[in-house]
Structures are given as C-alpha cells and as structure tokens.
Amino acid sequence: MNDIFHRTRERWEDEDDVLAQAMSSLRGASIDSTPSERFDRDLLRKARVGRVKDGIRYWLPGLIGAVTASVIVLLMISQVEAGAKWPFSRNPEASTARRLVPNSQASRVVPVLTDHE
C-alpha cells in the first residue's frame, strides 16, 4: 500500500515537473516587441483619414438627399413651364395645327389636318 502511494506521488511529482518545465519554456518564449518608428505616424495618419471618411459617411446621405430633391424640384418647374405652353405648337410645320375659327364657332378650337405636299 505504501509502495503504491509512493509511486503515485512520484508520478504526480514527475507530471508537475514536466508541467512546470513546459510552462517555463512557454514564458521563456514571450516576445518583447518594440514598435517600428513609423507606428505612431502611420496610426495618426490612419486616424485622420478615418475621421474624414466618417465625416463623409455622416454627411453623404444628406447631400444625396438634397441633390436628389433639388433635381426633382428643377424637373417639376421645367414640366410646369412646358405644360403652360402646351396648347400652342412650337413647330409651325407640325402635321397638326390648331386654328381659331372666328365666325360661326367663335370659342372653339378645332384641330385641322394640314397637307404639306
């Protein structure tokens, strides 16, 4: 019984030794790294670029919205202007023209087919 106890204890001590050795080699392999000279400069530059990008990202949806809205407003204005001129043809040689018939039907506008040939 005593023998088994001693052998088990020795085995545990061996295992502990191995573990201690392994951990010691692990700690011994620690890397003590010194940063490169450019580290700070590069990092600050990246931070600056990042801030600009973030700013653009923040304002971009608003800018796109504003541009889209102004284009829509301009288009609407031009449509309204075009709509106001609509009954009168700009092209005198168009295939249809509108003429006023003064005598019998004074207020009626009658489209008249013109023959260009």
Place this chain on the structure above:
Amino acid sequence: MSLFNPTAVTLNTGWGNLDPATIERQWVARCREGDEAAMTALIDRHRNRLIRTAANLLRDRYEAEDIAQESFLKAFREIGKLREDRAFSGYLYRICVRLCMDRLRLKRPELVEFDPGTPAAGNNIENKVVVEKLLAMMPVDLRTTLVLREMEQLSYEEVAEVMHVPVGTVRSRLHSAREKFRNLWIEATREENA
C-alpha cells in the same frame, strides 16, 4: 502590473502632480473632441503593451503591429460609446484580444511535425520556435487563455473580462490548455530524444 489599473503605469506627462488615472480620463475626454495630442498620449501609453500581447498571441511582430493599430483606430472611432473614461485601457485591450482571436480563427490549426534535430528546450530562439509550433496546434480559446495568463500574467478576473467569459470558464480552459500544452511539449521532447 495590473492591466486595468491606470495608476500602475508611470507617466511622464509634464502635468505636475496630477493622478495618472485622472490624466488618462482627461486624455480620453479630449480624444472624444478629436484632439490629436491626446490621441498621441494614449497611443504612447498603451502601444508597447498592446503590441507585445498581440505578438504573443499571433507569434508575428508585423501582424501584431497591424492589429495594435486596428485596435487603436476602432477604440478611437467608438470612444464616444465608452461610458466611463477610466475603462479605456480595458476596452482597448479587449478589442485587441478579440481582433487577435478573429485573426487566429481565420488560420487553420496546424499539424506540425518536429524535426529530430530541433531541441525542445535548447537555446532561446529554438525554444521560441518550438513553443510557436505547439501553440499553433492548440484551439484558439485555449491558446488565448494560456498566453494571457502565463505570458501576460493577467489575473483570472482580467482574463475573464478580456475574453468576456465567466471566471469559472477561464479556470477550466486554463486547466485544459495547460494539459494540452504539456502533452504536446512531452511529445515534442520525446521526438527530440528519439
């Protein structure tokens, strides 16, 4: 040295007798307003530790610098969301560890064959190579827990906070990680002795 205790770092601020924690709070507040000098001060204070942790986790100095920069940028971008100014160092460190874990998850776990000529506990460089290979064979969670505890000397509570898991999980992960690392290490030394 505690990671989350701002007073644990000696500061050369030129601000007289102000408490370092107070100074850091002021830097964070100024950083929110886009003050570059405050940013530089915060970078100067946390840079080395961040790069070292990332290097130990990733085992790559260049990648570590990359991750450290990314962590700072993310922290500065989201500094407005930080409720307590004093929490900045812990917040920054958490970002860094998470980015490292994400990066490690993208890499496939390696199955490494040991050269019979590579002693497992020889000189320092060889030891680093062996440890690097052993860590590469471990799952990301176990590896991160082991590195934070054994290499970075964080307390269980700090590891739990950084990894966003309960302390009990840290304890069980650490136990598994040590076992796994020990077995791999035995295997490596056995191959060396064969």
